[in-house]
Each structure stands twice: as structure tokens, then as C-alpha cells.
Amino acid sequence: MSSREILRSIGKMATGIPGFDEIANGGLPENRTTLVAGTAGSAKTLFACQFLATGITAFDQPGVFVTFEEAPEDIRVNMASFGWDIPAWEAAGKWIFVDASPQLSDHNVAVVGRYDLAGLLTRVEYAIDKIDARRLALDSLGAVFSRFQDETLIRGELFRIASALKRRSVTTVMTAERNGEYGSIARYGVEEFVTDNVVILRNALEEEKRRRTIEILKFRGAYHQKGEYPLTIQPEYGVTVIPLSAIQLKQRSSNVRISCGVDEINRMCGGGFFRDSVILVSGATGTGKTLIVTHFLAGGASEGERSMVFAFEESREQLFRNASGWGIDFAKMEADGVLEVVCLYPEVMGLEDHLVRMRAAIERFRPNRVAIDSLSALERVATPRGFREFVISLTSFIKHQEIAGLFTATTPTLLGGTSVTEAHISTITDSIILLRYVEMDGQMRRGITVLKMRGSMHDKNIREFNIDASGMHVAEPFYNINGILAGNPMYGPGVARLTTG
Amino acid sequence: MAAVVLRLYLSGQTTRSEQALANVRRLLSQPNAVACDLEVIDILSRPEVAEEENLLATPTLIKVAPPPMRRVIGDLSDMQAVSDALGLGQGEM
Known part of the structure; x- marks a missing residue:
């Protein structure tokens, strides 16, 4: 047998832990032992329990849980909160x-x-035989060492147990403590006897925020994704890994156009947004971002589509009142089942938790359109890296579902300028629409332009728009004026001709 | 009928098992030894007993009666230490 064939012969067992199998290229090495190491509070026990729980719920594979630390009764109670009976x-x-x-x-x-x-x-072997177990968890090895004084003897014995388990068709997770987030793999040198496969859970402080990650350090003879991936713990779902770069760019690209709800903007975009595209609307406060969101949702309803909006800046009441001020009835849309408005304070949870909840909400409601107003509000609760990961992950998710996404970003200055949000995510989005204040002759006017429209021709003009009781109305381009996007509009040479209304 | 009941749990016929058994027999055959019932159990043939008794280490010697229950793990090579640990010393009859 060539070494190539040996490599192929190591199978993977899907764990069923959301996201983990993607970064593990299929799951844990089958019939092998994997060491899961982490500091106190890094969710080792939860990971081990979830490995068994998903084995039962998703694959009907019985499991044995060997506990060296917590009493079984405590584990039963603690895990009940994740819905595991x-x-x-x-x-x-x-x-x-x-x-x-x-x-x-x-x-x-x-x-x-x-x-x-x-x-x-x-x-352990008696228990495995009794229920014909396919999965085994040992939690945690450090506790064995503190029970028995003779470290050398215990290390030898655990090695013997690991070898004995190799002969059985059972996939094993052993947990072990670490002293720090970075440094030696585990206390007591336990990695020496289960060196084949190592997964590390981290719970690190980053800019005063706790950030959980998971890293597959090695799978001997099997492929996996490298590096740390964000991980969240949610009461209803347990551990969720957010795969990010493991996400494959294989979304189908659709040529179907949808209406954004404003005919003039559809024309500016070359016939509307693409069915599975993500559009970023950027502008200063009050330029009309929420208005565009409102039109986008109403546009969906008029085409018989379902829409969902996540609002992080305004309350439900404010949103409904705004919409009715522009002649759009959110309450009726919700009653008709074509709209769901979700209002949340960004600060109530971490960004990874927001992501998991938003994904769950989208999977439940199955909308055709999703709007987020605004992404900038979410930026407050994350580190730059965490925020970027969030946007990539969310964008990828909604594209997979063939959902059109409209995100808004707030620029920090009233005139011109770009937002930090934009700088982070502009390359990820398919289209960018800018809304800008234009100061002219002692008046604040508003301008709109389509900066980018991936895969389509679009209007390159900066057009003026007005807002009235029936919403947004886009008019003629600003003619012979320069410097609008930079924030200092100047008349060009020649005669200024501004159309109003 | 002996008042003291001992159970010795072994795993297979290993050198260590044989040493432990020999050491217990030697302890019980001392001239001043207390009368004991000794039961020897091989957990490889009766794994359910290992589960019931919550065994981790072998060999394990358990004094079942009289109370309090006492446990000694190891090959029981030091007779005096075993006797002390089980509370089978002189005058403790």
C-alpha cells in the first residue's frame, strides 16, 4: 500500500457540531483519539458533551461519557439548558x-x-460494549493526575488506555487543561500519548472583550483547515464554530434582477439589484439610509417576496412610524407574513452570538430579502478583526440562501468621508450606493450615486434626490459641480444649472 | 464465621495480580492474624463488578466489613502498611 492510500484510509466522523465539520474537512479522524485542550472556562466539557449529544440526535450513534471531574448529576443538570435530555x-x-x-x-x-x-x-470497555458505543468522551485528564500522585505511572496508564481504544471502532475525545492560551499544549504532558490529533479551545481577552476561538492544531494523516476560528456558545445550540475562510466561494451567481423599491434607483443600477447580491448603502446620519431600507422591504412585498430586517439603531415603533411617514405600512406587511422586523441593541451580546441568532432567524423565516440597519452599530461591540469576520460570514451565509442583502453603514462626518465599516467590507459587497449631503447656495441637498455594481453597467452620475410623504424621489444629476463625494462641492467652470424638485 | 470480610479485585492473571494475591495470603497467614473471609474477583471476567464498585485502579483490596469501609490500591507489597490501612492491627479485633 502506498503512503497515498494510507492517507486516504483515515476516515472522518462528522461530529454534527455546527461549523466544526467544515473546518475539520469532514469531522474528527474516525476511530482515533483527539485531544481537546483549553484553559479553564474554554468550554471543553461542553464540547465533549455536544460531541456525544449530536452523535445521538443527528446520527443515532450511542456514546459513553467518562467523567473524572464533575459528578454525572451535575452534567445532566448543566446540559439540560442546551436542550439535551x-x-x-x-x-x-x-x-x-x-x-x-x-x-x-x-x-x-x-x-x-x-x-x-x-x-x-x-x-470503559464494558460500557462501550453494553450500548455498542461509537463515540467516547473522557473529561478531563488533568483530574486523573490530581487524584493519583504518581504522574509517570498515570501517563503510562493513560497511554495504555489510548492504545487499547485504538483497537476499537470508537471515536474518542479526551479533554485536558492548559495553563495559558498560548504555550505548551496541555498540563502533565498528556499530548505525548494522544499526539495524533489535537484541537485547542481558547477564551482570550482581546481589547477588553472575551473572544472564543477553536483551532485544529493537527490531524495526523488527515486534512483540516488551519488557524483559529471564532466560536460561540448559545443556550439553545451549544457550541457553534464560525468557519469563515473555510467557506467556499461557490455561490451561484444569479442574473435575475429584483426591484429595490425605487424605480429610479433600479434604473441607476442597470435594472435593479441582483437576486443574490449584497448591497452596501453608505451615508451620514439622516441622509436616507433607513428610507432606502424601507423601500427595499416594501419593494419585496410588492413582488410577493418575504423580507426580514435587523434594526440595531431604532426601535420597532420608530421604524413603523418612519415607514408610515413615507406611505409604507409595515404593520400590514407583517400581518400579511411578508415582513419580520427584529430590533436589538447591539450591546446585548457579542458579535458571534448576534451572527448565530441572525442565522437562526433567517433559517426560520426564510426571507427573500434581508436588511441590516446599520452595520456600523454592530461595529461598536467588536474588534476590527471580529467585525470583518462577522461580515464575511454573514454575507456568505445569505448568498448561499440566495437572499438579497442590503446593509447600511454610517459615515462619521456629515459631508463626504467614508465609514470604517465601508473600509472593512467594501470588497465583500457586490454593490455600493453612496448617499451624501450636498451643501449648495445655503441649502443642504441630498445626492445619491451608485459607486459599484458588480457584473452590470450602472449610472455613473451623482443625482439629487428628495424625500416626501411618498418616500424617495431621484431627480437629475448634479451638473457642473465637483467635489461632492469629497465633501466640498464647487461649481465647475461654466454656468451652474441645478434642477430642483 | 469470620467478622472481617475482604475483597480483592484483580485484572487478569498478571504478575502484579499474583503478587497482590500472594501478599494478602501472606498477611492473613501470620500467626497473630485476624480471621478473615477473602473473596478474589477478576474484573476482566466480571466487568460489571468494577462498575458497581467504582473501581479505577487495580489491584484494589476492600474491607467490606466491619465498617468503616476501607480501600487499599497497589500490589500490597508492604504488609504492615496494608494492615494499618485496613485497620487490622493488633488489638483491633
């Missing part, structure tokens, strides 16, 4: 605890002479 699985023969947690009687134990951990191995 461990007692029911135990009753159904899908889950067995091997309780190796510290007991009250432990102080009555004396050590005289040399021993081994054959008792533990026997119990």
Missing part, C-alpha cells in the same frame, strides 16, 4: 456515564505498592 438517552441505552469523579470515600483509600488503571479501562 441525558436521562432520557440513558434510559434509551444511547448514553452511559462512567463515573470516575471524586467520591466522598476517597480519603479512605491508601496506596501500597504499584498499581495500574485496568479498573478504569475495564469499565
Whole structure:
């Protein structure tokens, strides 16, 4: 057998942990042991439990949980909050605890002479045979070392257990403690006996914000994605990995055009937005970003499509009042089931958590259009890197669902300028529309231009627009005026001709 | 009927198992030894017992009666230490 064939012969077992199988190129190496190392509070136990829980719920694969630290009763209670009914699985023969947690009687134990951990191995193998387990979790190895004083002996014994497990068709997750987020893999040198596969969970402080990540350090003889990926913990879903760069750019590109709700803007875009495109609308406060969002949602409703808006700046009442001020009835759209308005304060949770919740909401409501007003508000709760990852991930997700996305970004200055948001995400979006204040003859007017329209011709003019009780009206281009986007409009040589209204 | 009940849990017929068994027998055959019932269990043939008794290490010697229950793990090479740990010393009959 050539080495190439050996490589192929290592199968992967899909874990069912959302996102993890993508960065693991399919899952954990099948019938092998993977070490999951992390500092205190990095969700090791949760990862181990979820590995078994998804095995049962998604693949009907029974699992054995060996606990060295927490009592089984504590684990049952703690995991119930993720919706995992461990007692029911135990009753159904899908889950067995091997309780190796510290007991009250432990102080009555004396050590005289040399021993081994054959008792533990026997119990683990007995439990595996009893329910024909395919998955095994041992949590955590550090606790074994603190129970028994002889480190060398324990290391040898754990090596023996790991080797014995290799002969069985069971895929194993062992957890171990780390002293710091970066440095040696695990305490007590446990990686030495399960060196084949190592996954690291981190819970690091970055600019005063906790940021959880997961990294696959190595899978011996199998492929995986490299580097750290964001990870979130949600009450209903448990651990979710956000795969980012593992996301493949294989979205189908659609030529179907949809109406953005304003005929003139459709014309400026060469016939409307593309079905599966992401459009960024950038402008200073009050230039009409929320107005464009409102038209976008109403445009969807008029074509019989469903829309969802995530509003991070205004309350429901404000949004509904704004819309009715422009002649659009959000309440009726919601009653008709073609709109869902989700209002949230950006600060209530981390960006990764927002992402998981937004994805869940989109999967539930299945909209054709999604608007976010505004992305800049979300930027406040994240680090620049975290924000960029969020936008990439969200963009990729909605493109996969063939949803049209409209995001708004707020520029910090009233005249001209670009927003930080724009700088971060302009390359990710398919189209960019700029809204700008134009100061002319002692008046504040508003200008709109399509800066970029991927895959289509578009109007290059900067046009004036007005807002009245029926919404937005785009008029003629500003003629013979320069410097609008830079924030200082000047009449060019020749006669100024401004059309109004 | 002996008042003291001991159970010795072994895993297979290894050198360590044999040493542990020999050491317990030697302890019980001392002239001043207390009368004991000794039960020897191989957990490889009865793994359910290992689970019931919450065993991790082998060999494990458990004094089941009289209370309090005591456990000693290891090959039991030091007779005096085993006797002390189980509370089987002189005058403790």
C-alpha cells in the first residue's frame, strides 16, 4: 500500500457540531483519539458533551461519557439548558456515564505498592460494549493526575488506555487543561500519548472583550483547515464554530434582477439589484439610509417576496412610524407574513452570538430579502478583526440562501468621508450606493450615486434626490459641480444649472 | 464465621495480580492474624463488578466489613502498611 492510500484510509466522523465539520474537512479522524485542550472556562466539557449529544440526535450513534471531574448529576443538570435530555438517552441505552469523579470515600483509600488503571479501562470497555458505543468522551485528564500522585505511572496508564481504544471502532475525545492560551499544549504532558490529533479551545481577552476561538492544531494523516476560528456558545445550540475562510466561494451567481423599491434607483443600477447580491448603502446620519431600507422591504412585498430586517439603531415603533411617514405600512406587511422586523441593541451580546441568532432567524423565516440597519452599530461591540469576520460570514451565509442583502453603514462626518465599516467590507459587497449631503447656495441637498455594481453597467452620475410623504424621489444629476463625494462641492467652470424638485 | 470480610479485585492473571494475591495470603497467614473471609474477583471476567464498585485502579483490596469501609490500591507489597490501612492491627479485633 502506498503512503497515498494510507492517507486516504483515515476516515472522518462528522461530529454534527455546527461549523466544526467544515473546518475539520469532514469531522474528527474516525476511530482515533483527539485531544481537546483549553484553559479553564474554554468550554471543553461542553464540547465533549455536544460531541456525544449530536452523535445521538443527528446520527443515532450511542456514546459513553467518562467523567473524572464533575459528578454525572451535575452534567445532566448543566446540559439540560442546551436542550439535551441525558436521562432520557440513558434510559434509551444511547448514553452511559462512567463515573470516575471524586467520591466522598476517597480519603479512605491508601496506596501500597504499584498499581495500574485496568479498573478504569475495564469499565470503559464494558460500557462501550453494553450500548455498542461509537463515540467516547473522557473529561478531563488533568483530574486523573490530581487524584493519583504518581504522574509517570498515570501517563503510562493513560497511554495504555489510548492504545487499547485504538483497537476499537470508537471515536474518542479526551479533554485536558492548559495553563495559558498560548504555550505548551496541555498540563502533565498528556499530548505525548494522544499526539495524533489535537484541537485547542481558547477564551482570550482581546481589547477588553472575551473572544472564543477553536483551532485544529493537527490531524495526523488527515486534512483540516488551519488557524483559529471564532466560536460561540448559545443556550439553545451549544457550541457553534464560525468557519469563515473555510467557506467556499461557490455561490451561484444569479442574473435575475429584483426591484429595490425605487424605480429610479433600479434604473441607476442597470435594472435593479441582483437576486443574490449584497448591497452596501453608505451615508451620514439622516441622509436616507433607513428610507432606502424601507423601500427595499416594501419593494419585496410588492413582488410577493418575504423580507426580514435587523434594526440595531431604532426601535420597532420608530421604524413603523418612519415607514408610515413615507406611505409604507409595515404593520400590514407583517400581518400579511411578508415582513419580520427584529430590533436589538447591539450591546446585548457579542458579535458571534448576534451572527448565530441572525442565522437562526433567517433559517426560520426564510426571507427573500434581508436588511441590516446599520452595520456600523454592530461595529461598536467588536474588534476590527471580529467585525470583518462577522461580515464575511454573514454575507456568505445569505448568498448561499440566495437572499438579497442590503446593509447600511454610517459615515462619521456629515459631508463626504467614508465609514470604517465601508473600509472593512467594501470588497465583500457586490454593490455600493453612496448617499451624501450636498451643501449648495445655503441649502443642504441630498445626492445619491451608485459607486459599484458588480457584473452590470450602472449610472455613473451623482443625482439629487428628495424625500416626501411618498418616500424617495431621484431627480437629475448634479451638473457642473465637483467635489461632492469629497465633501466640498464647487461649481465647475461654466454656468451652474441645478434642477430642483 | 469470620467478622472481617475482604475483597480483592484483580485484572487478569498478571504478575502484579499474583503478587497482590500472594501478599494478602501472606498477611492473613501470620500467626497473630485476624480471621478473615477473602473473596478474589477478576474484573476482566466480571466487568460489571468494577462498575458497581467504582473501581479505577487495580489491584484494589476492600474491607467490606466491619465498617468503616476501607480501600487499599497497589500490589500490597508492604504488609504492615496494608494492615494499618485496613485497620487490622493488633488489638483491633
